[in-house]
Amino acid sequence: MKRSSLVVAGGNPSQKRSKKNQACTNCKKNKTRCEVLDTSNVHSLGCHRCKVLSLPCSLEDGEVQGDSPSEVAASFSAANAPNVSTSIHNFERAEFPVPPNSEWQVFGAPDWLETPMYAIQTLARQGHPSDGEFMNHVDACLNDILGANTLTSLLQMSVNRFIFSTTLLKKSYSFEQKFSPWLNLPPSMTSNAFLRLTQCLVASRLADLINREVVVWHLQELVEKSLGKLAFQPTSSIESLQAIMTLALWAPVGGRHPVARDGRLLISAAISIANNLRLDESIAYISRVESAEHNADCPHDLEDARHKARLWLSLINTESMLSMGTGRVPLSRRTDLDRNVADWPSAVASIVSGRDSRLALAGQIYTLAESGCRVRFTQREELEAYYQEVSNILRKFDSLSILIAPLSGLALQLPFRPDRIISYISAAIAEHENLQFFAMHMELRVCRLLVLKHCLGQLWEVYAVGLFAKSWYRSVICNGGCLPFVWSKQVLLLSQDILSSALSRLEQPTELSTMPDSIFCFICFAAAYLISVKVAVYNNRGKAIPGPSDMLLVRTRELLTKASCGAGHIAAKCAQLIASLMGTYEAEVLRQELSSQASPAHACQRSHSPSSPPSVPASETVQGQQHPDLARRDGQLGDGLGVHANGVMSLDMLDSDFWALFMDNLATDVQTPHIHSVN
Structure with a gap:
């Protein structure tokens, strides 16, 4: 009869050694079961069958393949320790688990036991040309198209563009100075040929018109050839990932045959690659390391994990920005750690801390906007709850505006005490990249406009039915006011405020x-x-x-x-x-x-x-001025x-x-x- 797998009360649970220590030599020869029942004496660890038959056991002589007798005894004593579950799902994690994608540059062989299909796919792809060979080809083509001097100018340097009489004015159109701040990423110390190619293509929009028409077509053709090869490779690097995000944000300008491009599709491909590379786990890894007791023993790759976390936040913010108001649901999902990452920067005195602040604040803006657009109103009986939920979202928009508006140099026009607002603005102006903070505040107001438009549409769908569809708004009364009137005024004023602030800044x-x-x-x-x-x-x-x-x-x-x-x-x-x-x-x-x-x-x-x-006659005057014929x-x-x-x-x-x-x-x-x- 088979031995029951249940643990008898007061007895020891059945134990299993690791696969490499399954049996002693005699038991292996006879193909019989080998068990060690008495673990009290660490110097006599012979199996039960050898003891009964009075045979020499290889376990007693330390001839076990793999661990020493002391290690075997330690494993058994650990297994017999009370209150320790033997479930394979409750294993003890390492103090600092392996960070996500620590082997991006050197890809090891996949685990055949855990991921057999991935192992087969990896082995099947080994006959293809390496990524390094293709990047060398792209780099060579890029140098042939632009030349060394122009390539350096587009990426880093300044070039002379305009000459007025004898004055030589230098104007920079490098990607690092003009476009990189919009990505909210710190300056990267590494790059590959594809990233340099996309940066040159984007920065070329500021070049002279003649040069741009000549160069852009060749650059765009090379980008299209490279994108199809690199976008869906499972071994794509983070540099290629950043290049795809750059293409999603800035469509090429110029070229002989411009093609319409949907940035949402590009950023979706980038998100899929980031998930394969486990970038979404970077923030959780950083949180585990920083919350550990032995903080002095932090891994050396923690800074690399922070860089990957910033890239992940920039990716999901870009996807939310490109998907907002388009009816497309973002592929990425924000976690609580992603939303609470605003605690990272303590100030905006430096460029890096300012970009970290924008990463965190932009995530809060789009999270709030997405939650507002998910609010549904289906029954008139739920009007009070619907009003409270929308009001709560609008209050959160106000709170974010209080944080962002001073950083962009804009005055707040919220129903708070003026003295508090003025003192806050004078002390919190960002020292770097104010334009990016201003654009983020404009995005906040556009998101608020989209949420209000969505909420008005929800009211219209429920109330504009039946005999009173024409005057449906008159019955939408809540909190002592007509909700359509209140929200419609906000929509009109908000749209004008967005335009006027854009003109002023x-x-x-x-x-x-x-x-x-x-x-x-x-x-x-x-x-x-x-x-x-x-x-x-x-x-x-x-x-x-x-x-x-x-x-x-x-x-x-x-x-x-x-x-x-x-x-x-x-x-x-x-x-x-x-x-x-x-x-x-x-x-x-x-x-x-x-x-x-x-x-x-x-x-x-x-x-x-x-x-x-009644209409006003054309002959009427306004403030003493004759009204013109309109x-x-x-x-x-x-x-x-x-x-x-x-x-x-x-x-x-x-x-x-x-x-x-x-x-x-x-x-x-x-x-x-x-x-x-x-x-």
């Missing part, structure tokens, strides 16, 4: 040209949302919203045009999109004018309707007042009727048939 063309492509899309989104509000309100009320919204849009279009490095640059495409949307709005204004002139009775009826205040035929906008065919209106127009019309047209699809894609 972004002035230098070189700074604008180096920004990631997604930031231009953020600015364009705020402008497009503002135009959609203007079109919807004018269609239903026949009057434009007051304020300098028209001039704000004109200046935004000019700003993006100035930032453009060429016809294929995303800034130029966004400027063209804003111009098309503005043309749609002006065409709608002109159509309303012609309709009113052709049907005076209709215009009179519309001006006396209950939902629209029925323009040349397609030009007004001179800054944002008013068109119906005269100047007072701010009293922004009453409940205005917001009611805005909510009626929340789902209005503004038709723009002549818009060119920004991709």
Whole structure:
């Protein structure tokens, strides 16, 4: 009968030696079971069968293959220790476990027992050319295309670009100085040919136009050939990973045959490679090491693990930025350690600490935005809970704004005590890379705008049904106010605030040209949302919203045009999109004018309707100035007042009727048939 595997009360559990010490010599010859039952005497460790048959046992003579008798005794005594589980899942971890991807540069053979399929795949790939040979080929092609001097200039050095009379002005367009701060990574001491290739391709947008047209096409062709080979290799290096992230942030500008590129697909490939390389475990490894009792014995590769952790945070922040508002769910998942990594930097006095701060704060922004866009409202009975959840998210946005706005040099306009805000701003201005902090604060406001837009859409889906769909917003009352009115005002003011702050801070063309492509899309989104509000309100009320919204849009279009490095640059495409949307709005204004002139009775009826205040005659004056004729035929906008065919209106127009019309047209699809894609 088989011996029961259960432990008898008061007895010793059955023990197993390691596989290399399974049996003594006699038991192996006879192929019988070999067990050591008496472990009390460490000098007599013969097996039970040899003792019964009075045979010499190899275990007593220390001839065991592998461990010595003392080691065998120690293993048995450890196994017999009380309160120690023998489950294979509860093994004791090393004090400092092996860091993730410690063998990136020298790949060892995979474990056949633990990962048999991966071992087969690795052996099958051994006949292919090495990665080093391919990188040498890329490096040689890169030097042939650019030359040593231009290659050095694009990566590190400064070159002479403009000559005015006898003055030689030096202008740097190196990647390290102009583009690297946007990655929020410390300067890297290592690189490979593919990373240098992508950096030269991105930095070439600031080169002379003639040189760029000649060089970019060859660089882009080499990038496309290299990307397909390196992006999906399981042994890709962290340098190649950073190169793919760079391509996702900055699309090439110029070239003979520009091709639309989706940065979301590139960053998804980078995330998959990072998961294969276990970059997502770097922060957990650092946390275990730093929380250990013997901190003085920290591994020598801890700094390398920190570099990998920064790269992982930069990757997931980039994926969130490129996926925000696109309907794409990020592949990466943030852990509590990723979210709490904000405790790393203690100040922003240095460049490295400032970049660490941006890594941590950007992660909090996108985590908050993603949680806000996941909020769902399905039943009217849940309105109170829905309001509280959204309000909590908006308060967290305010808290983050308090942290970020001073670092970017912006004044806060939050309902707090002015003396506290002023004292905080004067003491917390970042000493380096203020432009990157400003862009991050703008991303925060765009994320808040997206969350508010999502929340308004959730209300509309639940309440805009049935017989009262036209006036659905009037029944959404919570906390003593109408939620659609409150949130709609915030949306309109927020979109204008994003544009006005961009105009006030972004002035230098070189700074604008180096920004990631997604930031231009953020600015364009705020402008497009503002135009959609203007079109919807004018269609239903026949009057434009007051304020300098028209001039704000004109200046935004000019700003993006100035930032453009060429016809294929995303800034130029966004400027063209804003111009098309503005043309749609002006065409709608002109159509309303012609309709009113052709049907005076209709215009009179519309001006006396209950939902629209009487129009102001064109002969009225505002602050002593004659109001100009706004029925323009040349397609030009007004001179800054944002008013068109119906005269100047007072701010009293922004009453409940205005917001009611805005909510009626929340789902209005503004038709723009002549818009060119920004991709």
